[in-house]
Amino acid sequence: MRLKDGVIFTKVADETIVVTVGEAAEAFRGMIKLNSTGAFIAEHMLQDTTKEELAAALRQEYEVDEATAMEAVASIVEKFESVELIRE
Amino acid sequence: MTNKYQFAGICVEITHIYPYFSQLARDYLCDADPEVSLTVTQADIDLERADGEAQDGYLESLVIYRKLCEQLVQKDIILLHSAAITVDGKAYLFTAPSGTGKSTHIRLWRKRFGKAVGIINGDKPLISVTPTEIRAWGTPWDGKEHWSANRSAPVAGICQIGRAAENTIYPASAEEALRVLFTQTYRPQTEMGMRKTVQLLAEISRRVPFWNLKCNMTAEAAEVSYAAMRGE
Numbered sequence: 001m002r003l004k005d006g007v008i009f010t011k012v013a014d015e016t017i018v019v020t021v022g023e024a025a026e027a028f029r030g031m032i033k034l035n036s037t038g039a040f041i042a043e044h045m046l047q048d049t050t051k052e053e054l055a056a057a058l059r060q061e062y063e064v065d066e067a068t069a070m071e072a073v074a075s076i077v078e079k080f081e082s083v084e085l086i087r088e
Numbered sequence: 089m090t091n092k093y094q095f096a097g098i099c100v101e102i103t104h105i106y107p108y109f110s111q112l113a114r115d116y117l118c119d120a121d122p123e124v125s126l127t128v129t130q131a132d133i134d135l136e137r138a139d140g141e142a143q144d145g146y147l148e149s150l151v152i153y154r155k156l157c158e159q160l161v162q163k164d165i166i167l168l169h170s171a172a173i174t175v176d177g178k179a180y181l182f183t184a185p186s187g188t189g190k191s192t193h194i195r196l197w198r199k200r201f202g203k204a205v206g207i208i209n210g211d212k213p214l215i216s217v218t219p220t221e222i223r224a225w226g227t228p229w230d231g232k233e234h235w236s237a238n239r240s241a242p243v244a245g246i247c248q249i250g251r252a253a254e255n256t257i258y259p260a261s262a263e264e265a266l267r268v269l270f271t272q273t274y275r276p277q278t279e280m281g282m283r284k285t286v287q288l289l290a291e292i293s294r295r296v297p298f299w300n301l302k303c304n305m306t307a308e309a310a311e312v313s314y315a316a317m318r319g320e
Contacts, residue, residue, distance in 0.1 A: 008286075010283045010286040010287060012286065012290040017286050017290070019270070021276070021278065021282050029275070031266070
């Protein structure tokens with residue numbers, strides 16, 4: 001899976017704001033706010049990946065156990081799925 | 089036809105087809121070196137036509153604003169769908185979904201505070217963001233009321249209007265302000281433009297007081313919003 005084309009990450013203060021243009025904007029025209037962990041996961045979804053790979057990448061960057069990493073990944077994936085920004 | 093106009097302090101050279109726009113924007117003609125230029129083609133106008141009802145000249149004016157916004161965002165200027173008025177040299181912006189009563193509320197201000205209230209633009213003012221100032225500018229795109237003047241003022245407050253039986257006003261967080269402003273701005277089609285838009289809106293929501301007004305249509309509604317936004 002990966003994010004649709006046109007998902008844009010903009011860092012504002014210590015948060016990341018996600019908005020859309022092009023293909024992504026046809027699915028979702030709102031705004032998503034992410035903390036640094038959420039942004040780390042979501043930005044890795046710009047390339048084709050899996051939940052397992054995302055969790056592994058997260059564990060390399062942050063000191064978290066596998067269950068916590070998988071939970072964080074699942075939550076972000078679900079967030080983007082719910083607004084139809086994920087391509088299988 | 090090609091003419092030069094000044095919008096939000098920027099001289100723009102516009103090449104277009106129909107006289108409607110020349111007439112609409114006649115108060116904004118200028119004679120400086122253009123910093124921005126844009127051209128409208130009949131193909132652009134045909135793309136703009138959604139329902140087949142509108143005249144080409146009117147559609148062309150929409151195309152021009154769209155193209156202008158795509159370029160002005162790179163100069164830290166964005167459109168904010170709102171009604172902008174001035175009192176004592178400061179600008180106050182009212183935003184709301186269509187039909188919620190922006191125009192009605194502004195009529196209440198004018199009725200209550202008279203000539204102290206000046207119009208900047210009733211529908212689509214431009215907002216410029218600099219390190220020292222956030223300023224609202226008049227434009228010829230002025231909505232169905234045709235309230236507009238070629239003037240500008242620093243923005244002292246933005247107010248989201250909702251209807252209620254009683255009049256109340258309370259400040260909103262910068263986060264809520266950003267969410268509301270994002271729904272009321274022009275959405276650039278490019279990644280660079282969209283990124284810049286988010287940054288500019290975040291600046292505005294951080295630096296300009298943002299208010300939530302719930303109001304009815306009585307004179308008291310104007311007094312409540314005026315008192316809060318003016319700090320009186």
